[in-house]
Amino acid sequence: MKRTLILSAAICALLTAAVFAFGDIARPKPTPAPGKTVLYTGLTILPDAKATEARLQISRETLKSIQAALANSGADESMTQRVMHSSTRTIMAGVFMFLAVSFGGVWLARSGQRRSHKTIAAALLIAFVFGTATVIVRANAGPPGYVRWASLSQALKDGKATDGGLDIEIVPGDEYMRLIIPIRKTPKPGEE
Amino acid sequence: MERAANISLAAWPSALVTNRARVSPRIFAAMLVGSAAFSVALASWLPLQVSIATVFLFAGPHNWFELRYFLMRLPARFGRSRNFFAVAFAGIFFLTAAYLAMPALYYLNLWSGANWPDAIATWNTLLLLWLGALVVLRGKQNSRRDWFWALPVVFMLCALNWLAPQLFSLAIVYAHPLVALWFLERHLRRTRPQWLRTYHRCLILLPLLVVGMIWQLSRTSSLADDNGLFWRITQHAGADLLPRVSSHMLVSLHVFLEMLHYGVWIIALPLIGATGAVWKVRTIPLARRRGGFPGLIAAVLVFGLFVVALLWFGFSVNYPAMRDVYFAVAIAHVLAEAPFLLRMI
Numbered sequence: 001m002k003r004t005l006i007l008s009a010a011i012c013a014l015l016t017a018a019v020f021a022f023g024d025i026a027r028p029k030p031t032p033a034p035g036k037t038v039l040y041t042g043l044t045i046l047p048d049a050k051a052t053e054a055r056l057q058i059s060r061e062t063l064k065s066i067q068a069a070l071a072n073s074g075a076d077e078s079m080t081q082r083v084m085h086s087s088t089r090t091i092m093a094g095v096f097m098f099l100a101v102s103f104g105g106v107w108l109a110r111s112g113q114r115r116s117h118k119t120i121a122a123a124l125l126i127a128f129v130f131g132t133a134t135v136i137v138r139a140n141a142g143p144p145g146y147v148r149w150a151s152l153s154q155a156l157k158d159g160k161a162t163d164g165g166l167d168i169e170i171v172p173g174d175e176y177m178r179l180i181i182p183i184r185k186t187p188k189p190g191e192e
Numbered sequence: 193m194e195r196a197a198n199i200s201l202a203a204w205p206s207a208l209v210t211n212r213a214r215v216s217p218r219i220f221a222a223m224l225v226g227s228a229a230f231s232v233a234l235a236s237w238l239p240l241q242v243s244i245a246t247v248f249l250f251a252g253p254h255n256w257f258e259l260r261y262f263l264m265r266l267p268a269r270f271g272r273s274r275n276f277f278a279v280a281f282a283g284i285f286f287l288t289a290a291y292l293a294m295p296a297l298y299y300l301n302l303w304s305g306a307n308w309p310d311a312i313a314t315w316n317t318l319l320l321l322w323l324g325a326l327v328v329l330r331g332k333q334n335s336r337r338d339w340f341w342a343l344p345v346v347f348m349l350c351a352l353n354w355l356a357p358q359l360f361s362l363a364i365v366y367a368h369p370l371v372a373l374w375f376l377e378r379h380l381r382r383t384r385p386q387w388l389r390t391y392h393r394c395l396i397l398l399p400l401l402v403v404g405m406i407w408q409l410s411r412t413s414s415l416a417d418d419n420g421l422f423w424r425i426t427q428h429a430g431a432d433l434l435p436r437v438s439s440h441m442l443v444s445l446h447v448f449l450e451m452l453h454y455g456v457w458i459i460a461l462p463l464i465g466a467t468g469a470v471w472k473v474r475t476i477p478l479a480r481r482r483g484g485f486p487g488l489i490a491a492v493l494v495f496g497l498f499v500v501a502l503l504w505f506g507f508s509v510n511y512p513a514m515r516d517v518y519f520a521v522a523i524a525h526v527l528a529e530a531p532f533l534l535r536m537i
Contacts, residue, residue, distance in 0.1 A: 068435075069435070088310060089309070089310065089313065089354045089355065089357070090354075092313065092317075092350075092351075092354040093351045093352075093354035093355045094351075096317075096347045096348070096350040096351035096354060097347075097348070097351040099344075099347040099350075100344045100345075100347035100348040100350075100351060101344070103340075103343045103344040103347060104341075104344035106340075107340045107341050107343070107344060110338075110340060111338070
C-alpha cells in the first residue's frame with residue numbers, strides 16, 4: 001500500500017513538472033488565418049495595348065453572387081470543410097460509425113449461417129457497385145483548372161485572351177487584390 | 193392466445209366491408225395517377241402560391257384526421273404493448289418539447305444560437321435512438337422477428353447526421369410526406385388487397401415524377417424570395433443549405449410531396465375507411481370499451497376542430513408568423529406517426 005502511494009505521488013509530481021515545463025515553452029507564432037473560397041466563377045485575362053491602367057471588370061450579376069455567397073459563406077462550405085472545422089461532430093460521427101460497424105458485426109454473427117452469407121454477399125455487391133460507380137464518376141471528371149491557364153504566357157505574348165476558372169477567395173487584412181494563376185512548369189525535353 | 197387477444201379488431205372495421213368496394217382497381221389507379229399529375233403540374237407552375245394555399249387549407253384538417261386516426265389505432269388495453277406505448281409517448285413528449293425549446297430559447301435571448309448545428313445533431317440523434325428503441329421493442333413482441341439489424345442502421349444514420357446535421361434535418365422534411373404512402377399501403381394490404389398491386393405499380397410512378405421535376409426545374413432561375421414569407425418558404429425547402437440548387441425546384445418538389453401527404457390523410461385513408469366514420473366516436477376502441485372514455489374522446493376531437501379553426505384564423509391574421517408556429521408544433525404529428533406505423537408492420 002505504502003509503495004503504491006509513493007509511486008502514485010511520484011507520477012503526480014512528474015506530471016505536474018511536465019505541465020510547468022511546457023508552460024515555459026514559448027508561444028507558437030500565430031499562423032495567419034487561411035482564406036475562404038466563397039464562389040467559383042470564370043475569369044478572362046485580356047491584354048490591351050491601349051490601356052493605361054489595369055482594370056478589373058465585374059458584372060453586376062457576379063457582384064450580386066459574391067455578396068450572396070459572402071452572406072451564406074457558412075452554408076456554402078463543402079461537407080468535408082464543415083466536418084474538418086468541427087472536432088465535436090467528427091468525434092461523434094466516428095463514435096456512431098464504430099457502433100454501427102460493431103452492432104452490424106454482432107447482428108451478422110447472430111444471424112443464421114445461410115442468411116449471413118447472403119447478407120455478406122449483398123454488402124460486398126453494394127460496395128463493389130459503389131466503388132465502380134465512384135471510379136467511373138472520378139474518371140469522367142474534367143481536367144484540372146491549371147490546364148486552361150497553361151497557355152497564358154504565350155497568349156499574353158500574342159496579345160490574345162485566355163479564359164479559365166476562378167475561385168473567389170476572401171482573405172483577412174486590407175492588402176491589394178492578388179490574382180494567383182496556377183501555372184505548372186512543363187519539363188523541357190531531356191529535363192527531369 | 194394472449195397475443196391474439198390483444199389484437200383489436202375494432203380498429204379494422206373496414207375489413208368487414210372489403211367486398212363492398214365498388215370502385216374498380218382501374219378507377220383507383222386513374223384517381224391516383226390523375227391526382228399525382230395534377231399536383232406535379234400545380235407545384236411546378238406556381239410553387240410559392242400553391243405552398244401558401246395548401247398549407248392554409250389543409251395543414252390543420254390533415255392534423256385533425258391524423259389525430260382521429262391515431263385515436264382509432266390506439267388499443268383499448270395496452271396489454272403487452274405497455275412498454276412500447278410508454279416509450280412512444282415519452283419520446284413524443286420529450287422530443288417535441290426539446291424541438292420547441294430551441295427556437296424559444298433563442299427568441300427569449302436565453303441562448304445565442306451558437307453551436308446550432310450541434311444542437312440540431314443532438315436532437316436528430318435522440319430522435320434516431322428513440323426510433324431504434326421502438327423498433328427493438330416492437331420486434332420483441334413477436335418471437336419470429338429479429339429486428340436487431342435496426343441498431344446498426346440507426347447508428348449509421350446517427351453518424352451521417354453528425355457529418356451534416358442540417359442536411360439530415362432537411363432529409364426528414366422531404367421524407368416525412370412519404371410516410372403517409374406507407375400508411376396507405378398497410379391499410380390497402382388489410383382492407384383492399386385487390387387494389388394493392390395497382391397501388392404498387394402507381395408508386396413506381398412517384399420516382400419518375402420526381403426525376404422529371406428535377407430534370408425540368410433544375411435549370412430554372414431561383415424564386416424571388418424578396419419578402420419575408422417567400423424567404424421562409426424557400427428556406428423551409430432547403431434553399432439556404434443548397435445554394436447552388438434552384439429554389440424553384442426545391443419548393444416545387446416539397447409542395448408536391450406535401451400535397452400527396454395531405455391527399456392521403458384527408459382523402460385516401462378516410463375513403464377506404466381507415467379512420468372510421470368521422471362523426472362516430474363509438475368507432476374508437478377507447479370510447480367503445482366497457483368503462484371507456486367516450487366523453488373525453490369526443491371532447492378531444494371537438495377541441496381538435498377548434499384548434500383547426502384557430503389555425504385558419506391565425507393564418508388569416510398573420511400568415512408568415514402562423515406558418516412558423518405551425519411547422520414548429522407540427523413536429524408532434526411527425527413523431528406520432530412512427531409508433532403507429534410500427535404497430536402496423
